[in-house]
Amino acid sequence: xxxxxxxxxxxxxxxxxxxxxxxxAPVEGRWPVAGGxxxxxxxxxxxxxxxxAVDDVPQSHVDLVDPTVLVFEYVRWxxxxxxxxxxxxxPVHSVHVGAGAGTLARYVAAVRPGSRQVVLDPDGPxxxxxxxxxxxxxxxxxxxxxxxxxxxxxxxxxxxxxxVVRDAFADAQVPHRLRTRQWVExxxxxxxxxxxxxxxxxxxxxxxxxxxxxxxVRSLLPHVVAVVxxxxxxxxxxxxxxxxxSAVPLPDxxxxxxxxxxxxxxxxxxxxxxxxxxxxxxxxxxxLDDDAPGPPPPPRPSWR
Numbered sequence: 001x002x003x004x005x006x007x008x009x010x011x012x013x014x015x016x017x018x019x020x021x022x023x024x025a026p027v028e029g030r031w032p033v034a035g036g037x038x039x040x041x042x043x044x045x046x047x048x049x050x051x052x053a054v055d056d057v058p059q060s061h062v063d064l065v066d067p068t069v070l071v072f073e074y075v076r077w078x079x080x081x082x083x084x085x086x087x088x089x090x091p092v093h094s095v096h097v098g099a100g101a102g103t104l105a106r107y108v109a110a111v112r113p114g115s116r117q118v119v120l121d122p123d124g125p126x127x128x129x130x131x132x133x134x135x136x137x138x139x140x141x142x143x144x145x146x147x148x149x150x151x152x153x154x155x156x157x158x159x160x161x162x163x164v165v166r167d168a169f170a171d172a173q174v175p176h177r178l179r180t181r182q183w184v185e186x187x188x189x190x191x192x193x194x195x196x197x198x199x200x201x202x203x204x205x206x207x208x209x210x211x212x213x214x215x216x217v218r219s220l221l222p223h224v225v226a227v228v229x230x231x232x233x234x235x236x237x238x239x240x241x242x243x244x245x246s247a248v249p250l251p252d253x254x255x256x257x258x259x260x261x262x263x264x265x266x267x268x269x270x271x272x273x274x275x276x277x278x279x280x281x282x283x284x285x286x287x288l289d290d291d292a293p294g295p296p297p298p299p300r301p302s303w304r
Contacts, residue, residue, distance in 0.1 A: 221246055226244070
């Protein structure tokens with residue numbers, strides 16, 4: 001798997017640690033939320049892992065006793081970046097736009113203790129499910145807020161965060177107001193001078209969505225790299241595209257550590273495109289604005 005991970009504890013020790021917290025055990029079930037119907041499934045059955053879906057579209061997987069377990073491939077890509085961004089153990093103050101099960105926030109807390117983190121998501125009922133069943137609660141270093149990502153960023157202090165992760169979907173698509181030039185302006189305001197924003201998106205075919213997002217983010221954060229599987233890059237299937245943008249180039253040491261971690265993830269081949277390759281393979285897109293609809297999103301993928 002990509003990213004640095006502490007040695008896993010034996011299952012019995014991990015389950016004992018869970019019991020010592022006094023947390024109520026989650027239950028499988030379905031709940032009405034603003035975005036549709038949320039469901040939780042114990043995965044694997046009887047273990048500490050839980051899969052969260054909304055309208056049967058997988059959203060997050062979280063291991064409640066070992067938050068360094070990252071099951072989704074693109075989440076491991078982001079986890080590997082978190083590992084590379086700063087010296088081992090140093091805090092990485094982060095904003096997560098799109099809560100899911102709080103997988104990345106839990107990961108950052110585990111491998112970057114002392115990091116200030118904010119989780120923003122407008123779906124209050126979904127946050128209630130994640131809080132009550134999966135234990136994602138505000139605390140001294142974590143604030144969980146039921147608010148739209150743009151509005152939530154506006155309330156944060158300027159220049160206070162080294163990482164912003166946008167992993168927000170509505171009906172399997174990124175909301176338009178989280179893709180536009182105005183969105184990038186809101187992100188740039190809260191990033192530290194060397195901070196980075198990560199955009200997770202789905203695309204297929206000519207990668208029109210990714211091209212539009214590259215053009216838009218480069219209008220304010222000119223240094224953009226991308227992570228994508230070769231089959232997605234060639235337009236053969238729908239998949240995740242990860243864009244990482246910043247006001248200054250990623251240091252060579254960060255890029256090299258991240259590339260090594262991605263290469264070591266044996267689950268699927270993946271390419272880290274440098275700035276030149278990103279411009280070459282994902283350039284020429286349409287600038288996105290609040291007042292223009294932009295290109296149509298890719299078809300909703302099927303996980304059945």
